[in-house]
Amino acid sequence: MNVGVAFVKPNDPIDGVNMSQPGSPLSTIAAALRRERERVGISLAELARRAGLAKSTLSQLESGTGNPSVETLWALGVALGVPFSRLVEPPAPPIRVIRAGEGPRLPSDHADFFGTLLAAGSTHARRDLYVVELEPGTGRQAEAHIPGSIEHLVVAAGRIRTGPSGDEVDLGPGDYVMFPGDVPHRYEALEPGSWAILLMEHR
Structure with missing residues (x-):
């Protein structure tokens, strides 16, 4: 699964996109x-x-x-x-479709971790929807986000260990977890090809 905003190896080009062009x-x-x-x-x-x-x-x-x-x-x-x-997130048109494999890809400095922004919340809702992809390795340590952030994650395939640092849980397909995103937290794939849907809520 590769859709929307994702994280790739540092210095890799972003899906072959000419990054300097308007709208890039x-x-x-x-x-x-x-x-x-x-x-x-x-x-x-x-x-x-x-x-x-x-x-x-x-x-x-x-x-x-x-x-x-x-x-x-x-x-x-x-x-x-x-x-x-x-x-x-660029300004959203009335109807938006993101096909598998499309969209810009942003690198993570520390892990083989892919995340895809599918939809950003409105000014009032402040909820963002992502697809995240992980491969076994070092895992990704995330710093605290803005105060009041909450993360909701549902695993679609593989197994993922995630949660606040020191209080992580192991999840399999169909499992759901909610945890505060305004404290340091971690994502780690336990199996190859792991991916999940992540909803980030900003209060």
Whole structure:
């Protein structure tokens, strides 16, 4: 399963997409970063400081270049006080179809972990729907998201260990878990080809 926003090996191209073209994933991210930074009213240097990034890295992202990882974008979302989806989701048409294998792919720095943003919540609902794909290996340690975040996960195939760090649970196909996303948490595949549906709720 590969759909929408996903995480690949660092420095891999994003599904062969020309990232610098208008409407491309990087142009969407660049516009969103500028918009949200200006909304908060902070400088590029201050946002970089809050997110723990080099100013040059953030400058590249705002200019539509570079190759951001999911960890970088999560850090920026936390620093700006917005969900991850606000930085990667283009304006939605009235009807939207995402075919298997389509959409931009974002790399994870630390794990063979794939996540796909299927739909972002509205301003009022603030819920984002993803497909996540994992392969056995190191697992992915996620930092705390914005306060009030809750994660809902249903395993579709394979086996996945997930939950707040130190309090993880093992899940199989059809199993569901809910846990706070505003504390450090972890995802780990226990079998090859594991994938799940993830609903992120931002209160």
